Amino acid sequence: MSRIDALHRSLAPSSWVKRFASKILLTGSVLDVACGAGRHTRLFLEQGHSVTAVDRDLSALADIRNERLTRIESDLETEPSWPLFGERFSGVIVTNYLHRPRLKDLVENVESSGYLIYETFAQGNQRFGKPTNPKYLLRSGELLELVRGALTVVSYEDIVVTKPKPAKIQRICALRERI
Secondary structure (H helix, E strand, C coil): CCCCHHHHHHHHCCHHHHHHHCCCCCCCCCECCCCCHHHHHHHHHHHCCCCCCCCCCCCCCCCCCCCCCCEECCCCCCCCCCCCCCEEEEEEEECCCCCCCHHHHHHHHHEEEEEEEEEEECCCCCCCCCCHHHHHHHHHCCCHHHHHCCCCCEEEEEEEECCCEEEEEEEEECCCCCC
16 A cells, blocks of 8 residues: 555545535435545445445545445546436535536535535635646635535535644535425
8 A cells, every 4th residue: 555545544534525425315426426435435434324435446436335335446537427317316525626527517416405525625725735737726715616505505615724734725514305
C-alpha cells in the first residue's frame, strides 16, 4: 500500500457527512460518489444501509465483504453517460470531488424524502494549497444554485475550515420534499 493510500484509509468520515447521516432512513440506500478509500461507504454500511460506491478505482474497498455493498467502477469524467441514470437513493454523498457535468445527475439521483450531502473545495482554497485549479473549485453559491427549485436546503456553509487541514470549502445538505 502506498503512503497516499494509507493516508486515505486513515481519514475519518467527514464531520459534515456524520452530522447529517442520521437523517437518511435506515431502510434507505446510499450512493457514495467518488468514494475513494470508502470512508463514507464504511460509515453507512456500519449504520445498516445498502451502499452503492462509485469510483474509477475501487481497490481500496477490496477488504469490505458485505452483501449490502454494490461496487461500480467507472471514470465519471470520461464516461459518455451517467451510469446511474434513473436510479434513486435516500442519500447521495459527495466529498472532495467536483465534475460539473454530473452535478444535475446527482440531484436527480435523490429520491423523494432523500438527501444530498455534498462537501468540496471552493474558490479561495488557492491560499491553502491544492486544489488550486478553478475547474475543481466551487464558485460562490454554486451548490445553492444546483439545488434551487429541486431540493430544499437544510443547511449550507461556505467557510474556511482548519481540520483536517486548512481549506476553503462549500457544503450543503438538501432534502427532496416528499411528493
